[in-house]
Amino acid sequence: MVRKTQFPAFICGAAALCGGAVIALTTPDQIVIRVAVVGALAILSFATRLLPEAVTALLCFLAFLALGAAPASVIFSGFSSGGFWLLFSGLIIGTAITRSGLGQQVALRIFSRTGTSYRRAIFMLSLSGIGLGLLVPSTIPRVIVLMPVAVSLATTMGFTAGSRGQIGLAITAAVSTLVPTFAILTANLPTIVQYSALETLYGIEPSYGAYLLAQFPVNLMRFAVLLAVLLPFAKTSKINPEATLPPVEPMTQRQKYLLGLLAIAILFWATDAMHGISPAWIALTVATILLWPGSGLLEKDAMRTSVDFSPALFLAGIFAVSAVAGHVGLSTLVADSLIPYLELEHGATLHNLYAITGISVVISHLTTAPAAPLILVPLAGAMADASGWPVTTVSMAQIIGISTPLLPFQAPPLIVAMALAPIPAAALTRVCVALAVGVALFGLPLTWLWWQLIGLF
16 A cells, blocks of 8 residues: 555556556557556656665666667666766765765854744755856756755754654755756756757757746746745744754864865866866766775765665666667657647647647656657657747747656656655655646746747747
8 A cells, every 4th residue: 555645656656657558558569568568667666666766777677678678788878877977976975075064064054044944944945056056057966065955954953854844954955956947048957958959950059048038937936836835844843942053163174175175066067068077077076086095085985884876776777768768769659649639729829838848748757857858859840830839939848848847756856866865755746746736827827928028929
């Protein structure tokens, strides 16, 4: 029996399983059917945690190998992706931030401004997440930096592990670094992939200002919904009445050294457009320095005793499902099958916006957000012809769908966040669903009116 706290995730996972069954009934291609069923079962397990994530990932590898669904290079392609190595390195960096006491030092300085006010803590973490989006052009590094601080802040405020207060602060840090920052063109990998593909296929060069102008309303609304969902935690979260501001002691040499490394890493992440070094390799360099014998930043046996790498297997499993689905043509089959049912019509209709956004949400959950543009951008031309919209406007609508996760596994940064902090998948899923409902009920109508005002239609 599924526990009550897992119910929303169970519903979404069951929907994925039903989707796999529909595909199995509507295509004669046996390998596509088998991949659809394996992928749907994997999504169900990831969503509900019926099995440990690492076990589900290993079963995915074994199932795809047994089926001969794709070459091993495709099945295990996640291990060569930058996202995997960002997560791998992030687990090491997050451990160092926590064990060195640097997270506690930063938390104490935040605590000096928030005190025991839960609302101020939520605002501070939210603004910190968005502020990092302006500086660091990749979400996972932002999560790596902010999550240990959120956990330390919760401890300083007197919240016990697993309490509503701690979970609320951790989810705030996780979601604020990702969802509202989709208003910034350079802040997230999916938008970078989207506009790289647009330039390649359609010759459309990205405009930072135009993108910000178009995506501003829906992401402002997301930020408001995020606060509306998380601030009520303040009413039921019991703050330790003895949680007063401890004395802020000077940083140790170890903490100063680690802070310096992080400052250098953030500088390189923020300027990657200038030097071209992947954020993953920057993070891997920092992780190597942390593990270097004699550095004094992590214990010699930290890899065996302090760092849990099972989330990295989880991410590799997600990438395997995405890569194999793409290899056998499952993702394209789903997209091609759904487009006729969108019933796009010429004109600046709200129906078109809902339809294009909706299919983008579906495709991003079949492939994960970073991979979704590779399927959606080639379809943008056909959608533009059917709707009479410019390709740029269609792409803007696709981005809204890609940036609207219903399940945490759709966005790798949320997987990293759950690895770095004790965030229950069910709680994070409920927040994701609440944000998606906010987009559907308020964000899309607001965006439709705004786009008419600024002439995107």
